[in-house]
Amino acid sequence: MERIHVSVRARPVSPEEAKTSPWKISSNSIFISNQPAFKFDRIYRQDCKTIDVYEARTKEIVSATVRGFNGTVLAYGQTNSGKTHTMRGSTIEPGIISLAVHDLFDIISQDTSREYLLRMSYLEIYNENINDLLDPLNRKLQIHENLEKGVFVAGLREDIVDSPQQVLELMESGESHRHIGETNMNHYSSRSHTIFRMIFVKQIIESREKTRDEGVGNVCDAVSVSVLNVVDLAGSERAAKTGAEGVRLKEGTHINKSLMTLGTVIKKLSEGVENQGGHIPYRDSKLTRILQPALGGNANTAIICNITLALIHVNETKSSLQFASRALRVTNCAHVNEILTDTALLKRQSKEIKELRSKLKRTINEIQIEYLKAKLGEDGLPDEAKSNYLVYGVVGNAHWNENVIIREPEANIVVKQLTDKVHFFFSLLTTGTTIKVASLSSIRLFYLTFDMFRPKDKQAGNRKVFTGAKSY
Numbered sequence: 158m159e160r161i162h163v164s165v166r167a168r169p170v171s172p173e174e175a176k177t178s179p180w181k182i183s184s185n186s187i188f189i190s191n192q193p194a195f196k197f198d199r200i201y202r203q204d205c206k207t208i209d210v211y212e213a214r215t216k217e218i219v220s221a222t223v224r225g226f227n228g229t230v231l232a233y234g235q236t237n238s239g240k241t242h243t244m245r246g247s248t249i250e251p252g253i254i255s256l257a258v259h260d261l262f263d264i265i266s267q268d269t270s271r272e273y274l275l276r277m278s279y280l281e282i283y284n285e286n287i288n289d290l291l292d293p294l295n296r297k298l299q300i301h302e303n304l305e306k307g308v309f310v311a312g313l314r315e316d317i318v319d320s321p322q323q324v325l326e327l328m329e330s331g332e333s334h335r336h337i338g339e340t341n342m343n344h345y346s347s348r349s350h351t352i353f354r355m356i357f358v359k360q361i362i363e364s365r366e367k368t369r370d371e372g373v374g375n376v377c378d379a380v381s382v383s384v385l386n387v388v389d390l391a392g393s394e395r396a397a398k399t400g401a402e403g404v405r406l407k408e409g410t411h412i413n414k415s416l417m418t419l420g421t422v423i424k425k426l427s428e429g430v431e432n433q434g435g436h437i438p439y440r441d442s443k444l445t446r447i448l449q450p451a452l453g454g455n456a457n458t459a460i461i462c463n464i465t466l467a468l469i470h471v472n473e474t475k476s477s478l479q480f481a482s483r484a485l486r487v488t489n490c491a492h493v494n495e496i497l498t499d500t501a502l503l504k505r506q507s508k509e510i511k512e513l514r515s516k517l518k519r520t521i522n523e524i525q526i527e528y529l530k531a532k533l534g535e536d537g538l539p540d541e542a543k544s545n546y547l548v549y550g551v552v553g554n555a556h557w558n559e560n561v562i563i564r565e566p567e568a569n570i571v572v573k574q575l576t577d578k579v580h581f582f583f584s585l586l587t588t589g590t591t592i593k594v595a596s597l598s599s600i601r602l603f604y605l606t607f608d609m610f611r612p613k614d615k616q617a618g619n620r621k622v623f624t625g626a627k628s629y
């Protein structure tokens with residue numbers, strides 16, 4: 158049995174707000190003078206970095222996921238308190254997702270005794286509807302439950318991924334489908350809860366001989382499936398403060414309802430209701446239903462409670478801290494997830510892995526060209542893109558017709574001239590590559606063409622065009 162790890166992160170406030178703030182922080186306690194203190198596993202002041210928050214507990218959860226344990230990290234807090242900043246990060250500071258994804262791939266690249274197959278999904282819960290952020294046509298998905306899979310979202314797209322760059326690019330493209338709206342409190346406020354998920358299928362191949370003897374086949378004798386969830390909740394809010402009316406008010410009502418259910422579930426779990434045979438209302442919201450295994454179930458869970466120390470938000474901060482304190486009393490029971498030993502199941506999993514692997518072997522370019530086709534339609538593609546290679550990337554503020562020479566694959570010269578997002582796929586290229594940036598302005602998409610002039614094989618027919626697209 159293990160407690161949910163709960164930390165609190167205070168976002169930066171203006172010098173004025175800092176002066177009038179009623180809150181005091183001392184080690185892992187936070188309090189207002191003459192009132193009881195709230196104590197947590199960790200409290201991060203406004204000058205802390207996301208990597209500090211990540212390393213305190215999430216890093217461990219991530220590596221445990223590779224070992225077969227489920228993990229969930231959740232950002233909770235009022236609107237504008239820094240949840241998205243913590244989870245997704247910014248151009249200057251990587252968020253938890255990026256740090257976790259890089260760590261995951263590092264860990265598995267060092268483990269030669271097992272084979273891993275990774276998939277990712279990305280969904281939002283908006284007005285109690287589940288939408289697939291990797292496939293914007295996939296909307297209003299339903300939650301199902303069965304013995305093999307537990308609770309799952311039927312029809313949710315899961316893409317096979319084999320590099321951090323690919324994951325982050327997919328996430329970035331998913332972000333463009335997310336519901337964002339302006340409120341009085343945050344110009345760029347998340348109006349939905351998002352769940353970013355990595356799914357690991359791990360083949361344990363150490364004992365091949367044994368499995369052969371037992372007639373299971375020479376593939377593996379065990380498979381474990383584990384899941385890492387990173388959850389960015391929509392902000393808790395008060396209609397009067399956010400100036401919500403119309404659509405925003407409706408969103409706010411749904412957001413608050415699911416957060417209230419989350420609060421009730423946490424409260425009941427913290428009071429030990431489940432152990433006394435009582436009812437935990439997981440089914441009262443999609444959010445709690447999907448997160449059920451992470452809340453009092455089979456998962457390592459961390460909650461990062463984002464707050465502001467400004468006087469004007471004292472009540473919201475208090476209520477966030479109350480939620481977080483209750484979460485401290487919830488225990489989970491994480492165990493290695495479903496090692497399958499049944500022959501039929503093993504064969505099925507092995508077959509699935511083989512199929513997925515062969516799909517993965519189709520070149521990245523092929524997979525990505527499909528992405529562009531889906532986005533533009535066959536006729537909308539420039540000639541080069543139809544027959545050649547594609548990298549879907551974000552061109553950002555690159556200039557039309559700009560030529561850039563990559564002197565070294567990951568050299569800063571590229572990053573400086575384009576955006577750091579472009580950097581992700583430039584690392585695929587080799588020294589001496591020339592890049593031309595062009596714009597399909599009529600459809601508000603950008604693409605990149607890359608002429609490959611590698612010194613050692615500079616010859617006719619070696620010209621390859623990589624294109625990327627992103628709608629703005």
Ligand SMILES: Nc1ncnc2c1ncn2[C@@H]1O[C@H](COP(=O)(O)OP(=O)(O)OP(=O)(O)O)[C@@H](O)[C@H]1O
Pocket residue numbers: 167168169203234235236237238239240241242243247343345346347348390391392393463
């Ligand atoms: N620790 C931090 N350091 C620097 N800037 C921050 C920090 N936390 C938040 N911010 C900034 O504050 C603003 C609001 O943060 P963010 O969008 O992450 O809040 P949120 O809690 O996700 O809000 P909402 O629930 O409305 O989506 C952003 O401009 C963000 O860059």
